Amino acid sequence: MKIHTLTTGAVRVKRAFLFPSAGPRRQLDLFLPGPWSDPLPIHCWAIEHEGRLLLIDSGETAAARNIPFARFEVTREQELPAALAAADLALEDVSEVVLTHHHGDHVDGLIHVRAPVLINEVEQRFLDSPFPRVMRRILRQPLPSGFAPQTFALDGGPFGAFQHSRPLSEDGRIVAVATPGHTPGHISVCIDDSDRHVMLAGDATDTLEQLRALRADAVAPDPKEHVVTLETIMAHCAQHPTIYLPSHDPQSLTRLADGVTVG
Ligand SMILES: [Zn+2]
Numbered sequence: 472m473k474i475h476t477l478t479t480g481a482v483r484v485k486r487a488f489l490f491p492s493a494g495p496r497r498q499l500d501l502f503l504p505g506p507w508s509d510p511l512p513i514h515c516w517a518i519e520h521e522g523r524l525l526l527i528d529s530g531e532t533a534a535a536r537n538i539p540f541a542r543f544e545v546t547r548e549q550e551l552p553a554a555l556a557a558a559d560l561a562l563e564d565v566s567e568v569v570l571t572h573h574h575g576d577h578v579d580g581l582i583h584v585r586a587p588v589l590i591n592e593v594e595q596r597f598l599d600s601p602f603p604r605v606m607r608r609i610l611r612q613p614l615p616s617g618f619a620p621q622t623f624a625l626d627g628g629p630f631g632a633f634q635h636s637r638p639l640s641e642d643g644r645i646v647a648v649a650t651p652g653h654t655p656g657h658i659s660v661c662i663d664d665s666d667r668h669v670m671l672a673g674d675a676t677d678t679l680e681q682l683r684a685l686r687a688d689a690v691a692p693d694p695k696e697h698v699v700t701l702e703t704i705m706a707h708c709a710q711h712p713t714i715y716l717p718s719h720d721p722q723s724l725t726r727l728a729d730g731v732t733v734g
C-alpha cells in the first residue's frame with residue numbers, strides 16, 4: 472500500500488469561504504467584496520494497492536475560470552499528467568478514479584483519464600438537479616466534456632463511526648464513507664493502514680482546524696447536516712487514530728509524510 476499526494480496547482484478563496492458568518496450572510500458574503508486567503512493547494516490522491524492504481528479525484532486544470540469566491544492558479548504543467556509524473560506514476564496505469572464530489576477542482580482533470588470513473592449515486596442525483604445546474608451556468612463552471620461517471624451506492628454497512636460505506640478494494644482496506652454536507656453526496660475515503668487510518672477527506676472540511684471547530688462551510692446546502700458529519704468524523708478519529716487529509720489543507724502534505732494523527 473502506497474499513498475501519494477498529487478498537487479494540481481492552487482486556489483485562493485475568500486476569507487468568508489473559510490470562516491463563514493452564521494445566518495443569512497453565510498452564502499451572501501461569498502459574492503460581496505472581501506479579503507482573500509493565501510494560495511491553498513488543490514490536492515488529489517493516488518493509491519497503489521493490490522496491483523492497482525486508484526485515483527481519488529483528478530484535480531483542476533488551467534482552463535478553470537475564477538468565480539466570485541475562488542481564484543485559480545493552475546498551469547497546464549500542473550495538471551494531472553504532470554502531478555502523476557512527479558510521483559513516478561503514469562496516466563496509463565490508473566485503474567479507476569473515485570470522486571469525492573462533483574466540484575470542478577476535483578473532476579476537471581478527468582479530461583486526461585480513460586479509466587472508469589465512479590461517483591456516489593446521491594451526488595450524481597444532486598448534480599443533475601436544478602439548483603446545481605443553474606449555479607454551474609451562472610458561475611460558468613461546466614462539468615468536463617464527456618463527464619459520465621458510473622454510480623455506486625454506499626450499501627456496505629457501517630465502517631467505524633460512519634453509517635454508510637462501500638469497499639473500494641478486494642481486501643476492504645480502502646473504503647468510501649458518506650460525509651454529506653459540503654455537497655449532499657460527498658464521500659471521503661478511509662484507508663486502514665496497519666495501526667492507523669488515513670482519511671482522504673476531499674472537501675469534508677478545508678482544514679483540520681475547521682473539523683475541530685465543527686464549523687459548517689459556506690456552500691453546504693444544509694449546514695446542520697454538515698455539522699453532524701463533522702461530529703461523525705471526530706467520533707471516528709477517537710475510535711481509530713486517523714491522519715486527516717482535506718484536499719485544500721496546506722498541512723495535508725506534511726501530515727501524511729509525518730504520520731500525524733487526530734485522536
Ligand atoms: Zn468542493
Ligand SMILES: [Zn+2]
Pocket residue numbers: 574576577673674718719
Ligand atoms: Zn475543492
